[in-house]
Amino acid sequence: MRKLSTFELLTLKRLEESRNIRDEEFSWLAHGIFEHCKEGNPVNMQTSLSSTSMNVISRLLFKKRYFNTMHSDEESEEFKDLVKKIMKINGVFNISDYVPFLKPFDFQGIRLECNQILSRVNRFFNKIIQEHLKEKMKENESKDFIDVMLSHPGVNGVEDRLDELTIKGVAIDIFVAGTDTIATTVEWALVELIRHPNVLKKVQDELDDVVGQERVVNENDIPQLKYLQAVLKETFRLHPPAPLLMPHESRKACEIGGYHIPAKTPIFVNVWAVHRHPSAYENPFDFNPERFVENPIDVKGIDFQLLPFGSGRRMCPGLNYGLLMVQIELAKLLHSFMWTLPKGQNPQDIDMGEIFGVSIPKKIPLQVVANVRLPLHLYASKKLDAFI
Numbered sequence: 480m481r482k483l484s485t486f487e488l489l490t491l492k493r494l495e496e497s498r499n500i501r502d503e504e505f506s507w508l509a510h511g512i513f514e515h516c517k518e519g520n521p522v523n524m525q526t527s528l529s530s531t532s533m534n535v536i537s538r539l540l541f542k543k544r545y546f547n548t549m550h551s552d553e554e555s556e557e558f559k560d561l562v563k564k565i566m567k568i569n570g571v572f573n574i575s576d577y578v579p580f581l582k583p584f585d586f587q588g589i590r591l592e593c594n595q596i597l598s599r600v601n602r603f604f605n606k607i608i609q610e611h612l613k614e615k616m617k618e619n620e621s622k623d624f625i626d627v628m629l630s631h632p633g634v635n636g637v638e639d640r641l642d643e644l645t646i647k648g649v650a651i652d653i654f655v656a657g658t659d660t661i662a663t664t665v666e667w668a669l670v671e672l673i674r675h676p677n678v679l680k681k682v683q684d685e686l687d688d689v690v691g692q693e694r695v696v697n698e699n700d701i702p703q704l705k706y707l708q709a710v711l712k713e714t715f716r717l718h719p720p721a722p723l724l725m726p727h728e729s730r731k732a733c734e735i736g737g738y739h740i741p742a743k744t745p746i747f748v749n750v751w752a753v754h755r756h757p758s759a760y761e762n763p764f765d766f767n768p769e770r771f772v773e774n775p776i777d778v779k780g781i782d783f784q785l786l787p788f789g790s791g792r793r794m795c796p797g798l799n800y801g802l803l804m805v806q807i808e809l810a811k812l813l814h815s816f817m818w819t820l821p822k823g824q825n826p827q828d829i830d831m832g833e834i835f836g837v838s839i840p841k842k843i844p845l846q847v848v849a850n851v852r853l854p855l856h857l858y859a860s861k862k863l864d865a866f867i
């Protein structure tokens with residue numbers, strides 16, 4: 480499964496091919512916020528960002544978008560609920576993992592809930608796979624990830640094609656791993672920027688220098704947006720979307736810091752704590768992107784003091800997707816809008832509480848008012864004829 484994600488699906492070629500999806504969805508996000516905030520109403524950024532991430536990933540996977548950026552229908556709510564439930568159950572502390580003789584009893588009802596979720600996931604993906612098998616792809620139409628997996632010859636050729644269980648597993652893995660991570664990071668970045676107006680101004684000044692105000696920002700601008708990149712590194716440091724990474728296991732016995740770790744021990748790497756450790760960072764609790772300016776520390780798994788994507792063999796295979804998505808989405812939001820809190824609220828009063836699980840989203844969703852900072856025609860929505 481891992482090889483399939485890394486070498487067939489989340490490749491640089493497919494990243495480039497899917498640029499129009501990101502372009503359209505992020506334009507829709509800006510358009511939706513523009514429409515919503517016209518009258519001065521605050522927008523719930525958690526809902527908007529999460530819907531947008533889900534649309535991007537579901538279009539990559541099976542060319543469908545379920546979420547209208549500002550509104551949702553019943554089917555999309557069901558799907559979103561499924562993803563949320565999977566995220567939640569992934570993060571639950573399961574006592575039977577540590578006291579194996581309790582396994583048969585399912586005291587916490589985790590197995591029961593997993594089975595219920597699984598049958599809903601099965602129902603959903605059976606339909607998608609059947610639709611893909613029925614519909615012949617049009618010439619010149621780009622392949623989605625389900626197409627790629629269905630046409631994959633398997634390890635030993637035609638007789639060994641990928642089975643449906645593997646396809647469903649990879650699809651749900653990518654969905655879960657690629658949606659909340661993006662939405663959570665961008666929401667936390669916005670929160671920190673609203674709490675630090677001097678940083679917000681600096682990053683918007685950079686956008687105006689690089690992009691100007693006569694066009695919208697695009698992916699080619701990203702390499703020049705050095706301060707924006709520093710802001711995101713600082714956001715990843717304080718709010719890593721996967722604070723304990725995924726569960727790992729020691730392959731053989733080893734010794735770390737004087738502790739003996741037997742083979743096959745479950746390992747959780749607490750990057751949240753590493754990122755806030757005073758031996759790694761000065762004033763580690765302060766949000767200070769300047770620490771990453773002219774600093775070679777990167778998020779690519781080489782610098783152990785900053786590991787939001789993990790490191791080594793099991794590190795995030797969607798790193799290039801993830802990084803580009805948070806960069807362009809945040810750039811678009813900051814370039815397009817001035818951000819203020821609803822009347823009567825003070826940036827320093829924003830609740831910084833987190834929900835702790837596989838990811839750590841903000842406990843109370845960010846509500847903000849967005850005011851335009853570009854010419855009005857730049858907020859027009861890109862056409863999504865295929866989906867309307």
Ligand code: HEM
Nearest residue numbers: 656657660721724725787788789790793794795797800801
């Ligand atoms: C801000 C964005 C993201 C962050 C911070 C992030 C972080 C991570 C982390 C920490 C892991 C576990 C690594 C480990 O345990 O060592 C992981 C796994 C994974 N990520 Fe990401 N990720 C992001 C976006 C994405 C995206 C956009 C995709 C796909 C489009 C993706 C696909 C995956 C997959 C499939 C795995 C599981 C790999 C496995 O089963 O071994 N991620 N990610």
